[in-house]
Amino acid sequence: MIKYDRSNIKNIIDETNEKVVLLGAGNISGLTFKILTDLGVVVDYLCENDERRRNISNIREVKDYEGFKNLKVISYEELKNLGIKVNIFLSNQYIKYLLPKLEEDKFQNIFFSTELLKHMNLDEIYKGGLHPLKIKRIVDYYCEMTKKMDYLKSNHLSLKTLDVQITERCSLKCKDCSNLMQYYTKPQNAEMEDLFLSLDKIMSVIDSIDEFRVLGGDPFMNKEMYKVINKLDAYNSGARIAIYTNGQIIPKGENLECLRKKNVILEISNYGNISRNHDKIVKLCEDEKIAYSTFKLEKWDDCGRIMPFSNKSEKELKHLFSNCCNSDLISLLDGNLYRCPFSANGTHLGAIPKNPDDTVNLLNKDLSKEELKKEIFNLYFNKDYLTACSYCNGRDYSSKHVPVAAQTREVMNFVKVNKIN
Template sequence: METRLNRLTKTDWKDLKDIILFGYGRYGSRVLPYLQKDFNIVAIVDNDVQKQGKIVDGISIVNLKEAQELLHNYKVIVAVQAFFYAEICKQLEEMGLREYDDFIIWSQFFPEWYYKYQKKICVEKTDIVITSFCSLNCESCSAFIPYIKEKKHEKLKDLENSIRLFFERVDRVQDMNLYGGEPFLHPQLCGIIELLGKYRHKIGYLGIITNGTIIPDSQVLHMLKKYHIGVSISDYSASIDYKGKLDRLCKILNENEISTVRTVNMIWFDLGFPRKKMRYGREEAKTHMTSCNTACHDLIDGKIYYCIADRAAQLGGLIPYSKKSYVDLNTIDKDSLESRKEILELCAGNIEGGYLDFCQLCGGFGYDNKDEILAAKQINKNVKDNEDL
């Protein structure tokens, strides 16, 4: 298979020192500290008028017009999710800039530049699945929780093994979340956080993704604070009646000085599976996977899976196992850069044949999925699970 770390071909990328960051949303604000470690940030550009004129760490946020001259003098790193990149590409190209010569999306820059010029393995995002138990039962759950028969909490010793294997082979991960299911249900959550704490210096943003139905106890709150772990709350109160509990959770997190992001009015792409399976042909599946372009990879059982939905369907026993879905970290030589590069290729979507088997059945997260739905519609409410709401 050809490499996907092949965009930075111009030699002037090598001695990069000064750059412009394009995008200062939730994503860009997580990327900035990384860039500041190694580069001088000349300016931040953002299309949002609310952000323009602000100063972040001494760096001005400016609009496109104000940055026009600078943009022609410095390389531009675009820190937005792939979904929004096409629009920014268009804006920059209209100004005469060329993708990969003058600007590049962070998700390509981060693994490729550090591999080529610093001999490091840097992964944009890998999450850790810790449980398949959940307090909700969402019909269109992308982890297919309602359809998994044998639910389980991941064992501490298995997680320890996966985490060790990962950090022996990966130099930095920019974004890492614990999730499930509902991670606050895991009885050994403090132990899991302690395991990650050992590697905290290698992790940029470390977070936990919750549906907000569980209030963590004081020990968990202490651990979240100790290791600077952020909490991302998916607020499903538009579909489920639990706003009071969400407010209480936010208040407690705030009192404990734990960084919290609460996302409301969420719209999901309905993957369809397993209720209604797509039937993409082989060639179509390649384009379909490219349009999906998922950035969410999972660490579990000593393996990194390219796609969370594919992993959940396989490990949940809903589809057959497929070896091309993951890299087994046990087979990666931790002392060989070339061997470790396999991790970067997987995360870049360099999959044998150009698609995952599951892409043929799955609606995906890309622009070709027109099935947008209100998040968290519940099915077969399990009174026992939900009585706590």
């Protein structure tokens, strides 16, 4: 990994006299492109190995930087043809999978985008639509990912995010909800005592955490949401607390009060007319000086369906998992930790066989602290795929799209399973 800073990156690149390639084509690549271009560095290519994603118009997150959309997208084989001295910016979140591959192929000039992204002026740099606080979180997430390899080597248990699901109840019933709320016949709020005990257990063994994501369903359906926020805040971990809502329920009382905390940010998904109180909630946040970000979604990925068991090969499962943008969303549900929300809710519903290797039972009194830490570490760092991946469409840039927040009246059906395949 080449060390650099903003002041010397142009010289370093110029001295190599080699092409510059951005690996990945999402927000981090867009930002990297913009900053490099501003610093006078010419970017030559984007590299994307998945053929389905190579058509730039299929890449969802690309923003409208002058020149970015016109960059030629090359395959990994074409990247190899550029020689081992080509300058590669590893500007996407799949670092754990890509860095070993680049090293194995003996590439010499590999850069993280981290130094470029530090201290950027968010308001100025990203006029393409995303809210500055949202961009900051995307950047923080990427920067945490760049450290994951070091954490792995040093046995450091640092979570980027923890999904804390506080209810299965929602003010909407989206047919394609990726958290699978549409499958719950009798949705419940989380049981507070178990939730708090689980959180205490996690916090007693992890070394650090960047962000708690409080979600449901709609967290505001749980009138005791504020208790969870106060609990998370009381850990003084420095982690951000992001609360996800769909723009339906205007917070009030103690659920409003807790939003004023320094580390809390309200993340409002804007589904157009369906998010009927979106504008009122935004105004409330503005008036009350509550940190928020809002994002209008134009399309959803088709990843909210429990599929019949598919007999995918190990290679296919590994591919699905390593390309899935949800595979690092460690999720807490009903006293258990899972690797992603699909695995959590699918297992909790009984639609996916419970695989003890894919779960950490936080309420197991027999586990010592060391054993618990080891289990969480393995779940977070040592998985190649999950049992749940055999029941899931996966979620990557090649996912098909479905309409945003299409509603259903009926609870969706699934086949109950009770054994490990």
